[in-house]
Amino acid sequence: MIDLFAGCGGMTSGFTAAGFRPVLAVEWDLHAAATYAANFGAGHVRWADITTVTDVPEADVVIGGPPCQGFSNLGSRDVDDPRNQLWKQYLRIVREVRPAAFVIENVDRFLSSSEFGLLQAEVRPGGLLSGYHLTSGLLLAADFGVPQRRKRAFVIGSREGAIPLPTPTHPSWHGVRTVLHGLPEKPAATALPKSTVEYFGQTVPGRFTSADLHLGRNPTALSLARYQVVPPGGGRFDLPDHLLPRCWREKKTGTTDVMGRMRWDEPSLTIRTEFYKPEKGQYLHPQWEPGPSGHRVDRPITHLEAARLQTFPDDFTWCGSKIEIARQIGNAVPPVLAEAIGRHVAAHLGGTKAESACRLCV
Ligand SMILES: C[S@@+](CC[C@H](N)C(=O)[O-])C[C@H]1O[C@@H](n2cnc3c(N)ncnc32)[C@H](O)[C@@H]1O
Missing domain, CATH: 3.40.50.150 (Vaccinia Virus protein VP39)
Known part of the structure; x- marks a missing residue:
């Protein structure tokens, strides 16, 4: 082919x-x-x-x-x-x-x-x-x-x-649990390892294993406060007024999936190229329980989780920066x-x- x-x-x-x-x-x-x-x-x-x-x-x-x-x-x-x-x-x-x-x-x-x-x-x-x-x-x-x-x-x-x-x-769909369950809730790293490899006579970042792709981020306190109030299946409409960015406060309709949180037993929505930005889609981790001591994972999915939701096998290896790899995953x-x-x-x-x-x- x-x-x-x-x-x-x-x-x-x-x-x-x-x-x-x-x-x-x-x-x-x-x-x-x-x-x-x-x-x-x-x-x-x-x-x-x-x-x-x-x-x-x-x-x-x-x-x-x-x-x-x-x-x-x-x-x-x-x-x-x-x-x-x-x-x-x-x-x-x-x-x-x-x-x-x-x-x-x-x-x-x-x-x-x-x-x-x-x-x-x-x-x-x-x-x-x-x-x-x-x-x-x-x-x-x-x-x-x-x-x-x-x-x-x-x-x-x-x-x-x-x-x-x-x-x-x-006829019965896999929920995100099928591929996300059991992965560390707190990713150990926020950056890809510093390794490079040569292809086509060029030096590129890589090759990274799927484990290398389980990357956390450092959200601001405001972002964290937003993630915390969004329950599974919810999204930007769950944010109280004081946590709303101006653009969302003024635009009450459309873009319903942004700042969305997945549900464990349902498939995710479309994984696009910027899945690491919760303001772009339903990309928050599905683990969420209400109340101050509820067990919550307040972060977007990692690159590894996105690759799994796209059903890439774990032995797939990757080249490029975090942004480039995310684009490869979301485009596939x-x-x-x-x-x-x-x-x-x-x-x-x-x-x-x-x-x-x-x-x-x-
Ligand atoms: C939607 S993505 C393909 C995803 C792929 N089918 C997969 O399953 O992983 C489209 C690709 O076309 C490439 N592309 C766009 N214009 C091109 C061109 N003129 N020549 C070669 N590749 C091009 C882009 O870089 C991008 O990677």
Whole structure:
């Protein structure tokens, strides 16, 4: 398989677990490419802008999703519009490789974007995707065993008959307890170890183990006072007036998940790239009991906890600064979801069995 816009390799992690072997990964962010290389080998990684990548190897499957640059208001369906460059690049490589199937992941709004319209139009005879059948829809990661309510758009293209999207494998969802329980409540460190490693002739921070990623922060007294009053399932609306920042006091509607606290027995909301900032989402640790002596863990989730909620295996290793690693984690397709999709595609293409035991269920 080929992974375009590979990031740290969340999607590759799932597809390799489903039996695929990567022959090319393209990623232009040095630290994401280094993390990818640390886990899957540097030999097939092109740390480069996709527009410069030529001589692409053969592959059965192409995966990945160009970052969406604009949505329904973009207007133009012109393939030559510079804003569609990344799509052109994806389609260019698919046309060159002519894989049996390709899989695109993107944000949920993607399916109503003009970029998606552009993609669909290309299946016409003579179009860049001529000969492919497309299926598309939204998948909820929790339905596939990920302890996270992450909803993303997926498009599967196939030259061997339409491949429907996979159907949910987990009618009952995993709560965050499945992956957070038992980790130290007080992280021992606030900074990554001072080690570096070389990839692509460059020196980058790394390689860090998942244990290195269990990092605490030093919140201000005001932040702590805010965390303390938010119960599981609650958020900024639980803050008393004197603890409200002005912007929230004035904006009484919208952004309901900010300063949110997880519930032990429910999946988390979407883990985005700044999960270490409670003011950006539902990122507070689920442990909370009321009262002055209640047992509470008043902090946002650590990088390790975020990686686990994204279902990265604990033997995954990481490169980059704290901020860069957080971006890699938040941008990724959860490996457990990617594995379900990979098995499903492989089964349609006549490869391995679709069924397998869920890593988190055992
Ligand atoms: C959403 S992330 C991919 C996440 C990945 N699928 C995973 O599961 O871990 C998109 C990636 O595209 C990369 N990217 C954006 N523009 C690029 C370009 N012109 N060439 C190569 N990579 C690019 C970004 O650096 C980012 O890591």
